[in-house]
Amino acid sequence: MAIVAYLLLCHRDPETIVALAGRLTAAGDLVAVHLDRRAPDADFAAIRAGLAGNASVVFARRVRCGWGDWSLVQATLNAARAALAAFPQATHLYLLSGDCLPIKSAVRLRADLDDSGSDHIESVDFFRSGWIRTGLKDERLIYRHLFNERRQRRLFYASMAVQKALGLRRAPPADLQVMIGSQWWCLRRSTVEAILTFLARRSDVVRFFRTSWIPDETFFQTLVRHLVPTTEIRSRAPTFLMFTDYGMPVTFYNDHYDLLVAQEGYFARKISVEAVQLRARLAAVYASADRGPAASGGGPEIHRFLTGRGRIGQRFGGRAWERGAGLGQGRQLMLVTCKKWHVARRLVERVRQATGLASADFAFDDETVDLPDLGGIERSRAKRSRHRRAFLRLVYESLGTDRLILCLDPADLEIMADFQADGATVRILEIVCPFSQADLLGHARRVGLLSDASPPGVAARVLPALAQDLERETARLRAAGFPALFRLTPGQKLSEAALVLAQFLAIPYDTARGIADTATLFDD
Known part of the structure; x- marks a missing residue:
């Protein structure tokens, strides 16, 4: 048996x-x-x-x-x-x-x-089967992938473009017919042992698949077909x-x-x-x-x-945005708003390290933010913003969590108000950062108001107006009447900052104190 x-x-x-x-x-x-x-x-x-x-x-x-x-x-x-x-x-x-x-x-x-008396694994020809319907196909194999497309999207595609321009294509190991299929399989013990023995003497095969893209759909599928007679393979995934x-x-x-x-x-x-x-x-x-x-x-x-x-x-x-207008009953959304995005990201990273809390970064402000695969709605800022509650609900479901932290620019007051009107529990943390003249100049260049070639007189007119805009954003946020608005400032005592974070994140005070005790939090 x-x-x-x-x-x-x-x-x-x-x-x-x-x-x-x-x-x-x-x-x-x-x-x-x-x-x-x-x-x-x-x-x-x-x-x-x-x-x-x-x-x-x-x-x-x-x-x-x-x-x-x-x-x-x-x-x-x-x-x-x-x-x-x-x-x-x-x-x-x-x-x-x-x-x-x-x-x-x-x-x-x-x-x-x-x-x-067989191995149960979907295994069809990579190049001729048509198993891949969309996205990269031959590129999965013929180029070396040193970066992760989800986490390092720009580097992933830049690396592939360089290899393509230089003609750095490669071929699979000559004795292997590359196969593809579902990641999920059931193999006989003898087959798995044969794979491990094969890998011990074929480091070239490991090197090849280690730098291919999505190898969990090709690695075992190829080696089983190479090592096991076709009559002993049921080319169908055992998991539905x-x-x-x-x-x-x-x-x-x-x-x-x-x-x-x-x-x-x-x-x-x-x-x-x-x-x-x-x-x-x-x-x-x-x-x-x-x-x-x-x-x-x-x-x-x-x-x-x-x-x-x-x-x-x-x-x-119904489509995702028609199945309900809310984030979901019982869910918690913590909004971190800060004009200096790097400060917000630094805090959220410390929170993630200390608590494991999931984050969606600046999903509504940053086009290139790293997000889970949500079927396409995550691919552009416009798509995320069009049905923002439905988008965040998909993020919750994909990450398998009921607690999420999201960063927003202070200018996103409408988005904050929209989420505040939802049935979920919403808390907002304003991180107050002073802006020096150098900060204002850098910000003006980032948003396209100034360039390195702008005459000094233009900056003299633009920067005061920009400073006033930042002050108005802060004033509008504080006048909005949000019931759970917390504030973190550079001059706060450690004990006060810890209490703010404990209340905002709904975490123990000692954990919050460890997060607040980040000496570089407000560094530029």
Whole structure:
């Protein structure tokens, strides 16, 4: 009988991870957990505590994960090595995310694995299959990607442009046919061991994929096809997932139970953390001694039909900005407003380090701000601003949080008022920064009022008017009557600043004091 060791790639939600690992091991399976190194240490401690004493769980060496880069493959390899070392009885390794839940019973999965004698991994030709619908294709492989497109967008595309201009194309290792497919798979133990043995003697393959883009969709897919006979590969992902028209994974809720259990996969991704009823029903499915009914499938076709109706004016479901005008009941939004953006960013970074609080930076002011993939609405400042509450609601959902900190320019009084009118809990922190003549001159140049070639007389007329504008922005903010407006100034005592931050962030005073005690906070 097949014995499955699940490799859980997790990023957040300790309670969800503990619950999932507990359900899997209660059914007799094994689990290797990899938690993103970017997650707070407190989350990792909570997971370890929640699974303490469970001999069927092992923890993999953590790495900092970034969407689209090698770190996701490295995290998977670390989890696989941990599972192989800890569980000699495991016959199969099944890669899952923390957002997955079973849609078939463990009995059904094990019987199918025994019957198939195959590896379950989607693996189709990279260049001829048409698997990639939009975005970069050949460029994923033929250029070296040293920067992350999400976090270092300008450097990512600049590096690729330089390589293209200089003709620095490269070819994949000559003996490999590059394949592509879903990141999620279930492989036999012998296959994973063969991959690790192959990598030990083929450093060139590691080097190639380490600098490719989105290697989690090509690395295992290519090596399995290279090492395993075609007759022993079922080229279909064992985990069911769907994508929206905007390229976002569909999230499933309580009313999707019948759709999910009818699909051909053994697990489904992504299940909403709020779908408590769905989670309970799927847990019962996995623990059932019954193999369950035959799968009917049709999920992607039904989804394409319903979403396709939007193109002819007969949409089945509302768009993000039509599903509700609010950020979401019970959510907290903390607005940091400061004319010196670098000061606001410095404070928010200290808050993030100390509390793990998620941030959307200057999303409504900075065109190039780094944001999660939200299906396209995040790609320009105009799109974010057009339906700003809906945009932020998507940010909350994507980051899996109910607490978010956002930076705004003091000129964004209308945006502050809009969020203040929402049903969420909104607090505002004004960081007061003095502006010297040099500061005013630099600001005038940044906003295009002056240039290095401007005559001195122009600056003499512009700078006083600019200083008055800044004073009026501050006066309008304080006259707006916001009920939860806090103020941080360079001259405040440490104890006063700590109290302001504790109230604004709703965090313990000692934590706030550590944040306030940042000597360089107001530096230019």
